[in-house]
Amino acid sequence: RFPGTHASCSLLANLVFNKYHMNTPVYREMVRLLNNKMNVSRNTVYNWFVKGSDHLKKVLPVLKEKLLAKGAVVNCDETWCRVKVAGKYGKKYIWCMVNKEAKVAVYFYDDGSRGRQVLRDFLGNTEIDALQSDGFNVYMYLDKELVDVDHLCCLAHARAKFKYAQEQGKDADAEYFISNIGRLYDLEEQYRLRHLTPQQIQQERQGEQTTKIIQRIRQRLDKLLAxxxxMRGDLMNKALNYLKSFWNQLILYLKDGRYSIDNSLAERTLRPMTVERKNSLTFGSHDGAEVSVVYHTFIETCKMCGVSTLEYFKEFFKAIMQGRTDYENMLPMTIGIKK
Known part of the structure; x- marks a missing residue:
C-alpha cells in the first residue's frame, strides 16, 4: 500500500490519471470502485490524492531547476479558477511556465494571487535568457528589474486585437496589420518545414524579407497614430496603442532563433486547467488547487517528454514505497520509462 493510504501504487496511479488527465469526476471513480467491492468515500479518495501530491512536491525543486536553468528560454501564462475561501467562492489564478528545450512545464499557485510578487518569487535569482508572456502589466517589471532577461510579448495577441477591430469594429485599416502579421507567421512556418536550426532562423529573421515587413507595419502604425x-473606432485605437506600447517586446523574437513569435506554447500547456475548470467548476480550498497544479505539472511534463503519464505515476509511487529519495532520478525524463 502507498504510504498513508489503503491504495496500492497501481490503484492510486489510475485514480490520479483518471481524475487529472482524463477529467473523470470522482463520483464515477467511486462507482467503479464499488463495483469492484471497494466502498470508498469521496473524502478518502481526495486524501489519497493529497498523499500522492505531497511526495511529488519533493521532486518539484529539481524540475524547477531544469525549467529555469541558466540560459533558458521560457514561456509563461496564467488562467483563472474559482476557489472556496472563508466559505465563499472567489476568482483566483493558476500560473504555468514552460521550457520547450528542456521539455518541462511547471504550474504554480500562490494562494491564487495574480500579483507581481508571485512571479518575482518564482523566478528568484534566475539566469534565464528570456521569458515570453502576454501584455499583462505584472510582467512589465521584467523590463525594469530583470535587465538581463529578454522579455518578449505575444504577436498573436496583437493580431487578435486588429481582428476584433476588423470584425466587430468594421475598421478597414485593420486588414493591413492582419495580413502583414500573417506574412510573418508564414515565414515562421517555412522555417519549421525546412527544419532550420536556431542559428539559421536567426539569420532568416534578420534578413531583408522580414525587415521590410516589420518596417511596413511600423510605418502604417505611425501614420495612423498621427x-x-x-474617425477610428475604440477597438482600432486599442489595437494601435497595444502595438505601439509593446512594440519592442513584440519584435524581440527577431533577436534569437530560439525565441517564439507568440506565446502559444504556454497557452496550449495551460489549456488542461481551463478544461478542469469547466468540468469541476470550483476548488474547495487553496489546498485543492495546489494538489491539482502539482499533478498537472507532471502530466504536462510527461506529455512533453513523450512518456506515458499513467506509467510514470505507477513508477513514481512504486519508487516512493521503496524509500527512494534520489529525486533527480525520479523525473519523467529520468525515471527510466521506455517511450
Missing part, C-alpha cells in the same frame, strides 16, 4: 481626425 491621424487625429477621430
Amino acid at each position: 491621424d487625429t481626425s477621430g
Whole structure:
C-alpha cells in the first residue's frame, strides 16, 4: 500500500490519471470502485490524492531547476479558477511556465494571487535568457528589474486585437496589420518545414524579407497614430496603442532563433486547467488547487517528454514505497520509462 493510504501504487496511479488527465469526476471513480467491492468515500479518495501530491512536491525543486536553468528560454501564462475561501467562492489564478528545450512545464499557485510578487518569487535569482508572456502589466517589471532577461510579448495577441477591430469594429485599416502579421507567421512556418536550426532562423529573421515587413507595419502604425481626425473606432485605437506600447517586446523574437513569435506554447500547456475548470467548476480550498497544479505539472511534463503519464505515476509511487529519495532520478525524463 502507498504510504498513508489503503491504495496500492497501481490503484492510486489510475485514480490520479483518471481524475487529472482524463477529467473523470470522482463520483464515477467511486462507482467503479464499488463495483469492484471497494466502498470508498469521496473524502478518502481526495486524501489519497493529497498523499500522492505531497511526495511529488519533493521532486518539484529539481524540475524547477531544469525549467529555469541558466540560459533558458521560457514561456509563461496564467488562467483563472474559482476557489472556496472563508466559505465563499472567489476568482483566483493558476500560473504555468514552460521550457520547450528542456521539455518541462511547471504550474504554480500562490494562494491564487495574480500579483507581481508571485512571479518575482518564482523566478528568484534566475539566469534565464528570456521569458515570453502576454501584455499583462505584472510582467512589465521584467523590463525594469530583470535587465538581463529578454522579455518578449505575444504577436498573436496583437493580431487578435486588429481582428476584433476588423470584425466587430468594421475598421478597414485593420486588414493591413492582419495580413502583414500573417506574412510573418508564414515565414515562421517555412522555417519549421525546412527544419532550420536556431542559428539559421536567426539569420532568416534578420534578413531583408522580414525587415521590410516589420518596417511596413511600423510605418502604417505611425501614420495612423498621427491621424487625429477621430474617425477610428475604440477597438482600432486599442489595437494601435497595444502595438505601439509593446512594440519592442513584440519584435524581440527577431533577436534569437530560439525565441517564439507568440506565446502559444504556454497557452496550449495551460489549456488542461481551463478544461478542469469547466468540468469541476470550483476548488474547495487553496489546498485543492495546489494538489491539482502539482499533478498537472507532471502530466504536462510527461506529455512533453513523450512518456506515458499513467506509467510514470505507477513508477513514481512504486519508487516512493521503496524509500527512494534520489529525486533527480525520479523525473519523467529520468525515471527510466521506455517511450
